[in-house]
Amino acid sequence: xxxxxxxxxxxxxxxxxxxxxxxxxxxxxxxxxxxxxxxxxxxxxxxxxxxxxxxxxxxxxxxxxxxxxxxx
Amino acid sequence: xxxxxxxxxxxxxxxxxxxxxxxxxxxxxxxxxxxxxxxxxxxxxxxxxxxxxxxxxxxxxxxxxxxxxxxxxxxxxxxxxxxxxxxxxxxxxxxxxxxxxxxxxxxxxxxxxxxxxxxxxxxxxxxxxxxxxxxxxxxxxxxxxxxxxxxxxxxxxxxxxxxxxxxxxxxxxxxxxxxxxxxxxxxxxxxxxxxxxxxxxxx
Numbered sequence: 001x002x003x004x005x006x007x008x009x010x011x012x013x014x015x016x017x018x019x020x021x022x023x024x025x026x027x028x029x030x031x032x033x034x035x036x037x038x039x040x041x042x043x044x045x046x047x048x049x050x051x052x053x054x055x056x057x058x059x060x061x062x063x064x065x066x067x068x069x070x071x072x
Numbered sequence: 073x074x075x076x077x078x079x080x081x082x083x084x085x086x087x088x089x090x091x092x093x094x095x096x097x098x099x100x101x102x103x104x105x106x107x108x109x110x111x112x113x114x115x116x117x118x119x120x121x122x123x124x125x126x127x128x129x130x131x132x133x134x135x136x137x138x139x140x141x142x143x144x145x146x147x148x149x150x151x152x153x154x155x156x157x158x159x160x161x162x163x164x165x166x167x168x169x170x171x172x173x174x175x176x177x178x179x180x181x182x183x184x185x186x187x188x189x190x191x192x193x194x195x196x197x198x199x200x201x202x203x204x205x206x207x208x209x210x211x212x213x214x215x216x217x218x219x220x221x222x223x224x225x226x227x228x229x230x231x232x233x234x235x236x237x238x239x240x241x242x243x244x245x246x247x248x249x250x251x252x253x254x255x256x257x258x259x260x261x262x263x264x265x266x267x268x269x270x271x272x273x274x275x
Contacts, residue, residue: 003161007154014150018143018273026269033265034109051095051102058106062113066266069120 006036027066034059097251105259108222112263115215119270122207133208134274136201141192142272145185149223149261152181156230156254163250168237171250175234178257182227189220212271219263226260229253 010033017025035056095102123130159174193216196202196209203213233253236243243249 003157023269023273030265034262048095066120
């Protein structure tokens with residue numbers, strides 16, 4: 001059930017961001033998808049702190065760089 | 073499900089499994105995914121730089137890309153990713169038949185993406201929008217082509233898993249096969265989630 005909720009939320013936010021044509025929101029949603037992949041879809045538990053950390057670091061850094069570059 | 077698979081399932085569902093060396097899907101697949109994500113990230117930054125530094129060129133060339141077709145491809149990968157997540161969940165809940173069905177439908181969506189994108193590539197090539205025309209199309213072909221190859225590999229992995237599920241064959245490494253292929257597939261749609269806005273959302 002949770003997978004369906006997560007999927008539905010992604011779908012709604014994705015559609016909204018593209019209807020608005022807002023690239024910043026689209027990047028944030030892509031990052032959220034990335035983190036969901038790491039944390040939820042792949043069932044990383046609290047115990048997998050190292051993998052969570054690495055994944056957050058890569059996705060977070062990429063998204064931040066993209067947002068900064070696009071903004072300036 | 074045979075005894076070995078039941079045993080592995082019990083082991084995998086345990087909350088107290090080794091942490092660093094055994095993420096779901098196996099260390100090897102996570103390392104592959106990390107490396108691929110880093111390579112894609114470098115490409116995304118290059119596109120973002122082009123968008124801001126040569127906005128006029130970007131705006132002009134973007135008229136050849138259609139937001140609706142991009143959105144259709146995004147939905148395909150998103151739905152496919154969700155179905156794979158469901159398939160993994162069902163497999164480890166011992167609903168093998170459901171896992172098989174979800175895999176088949178996810179492959180269908182992946183295949184639809186491949187065909188749709190292939191037609192898109194063909195149209196662009198026929199219109200003379202190929203590699204070497206300008207920076208926009210260089211980045212478009214390199215990144216979309218790189219992503220396309222990943223989707224092909226992902227489809228191949230999912231097809232093997234589905235074939236084995238259908239034929240009730242034993243997996244040598246259940247976690248690597250089921251979760252690992254799912255992880256690779258999620259990496260494919262993650263990469264597209266970044267590619268799509270960068271190329272398709274108007275400057």
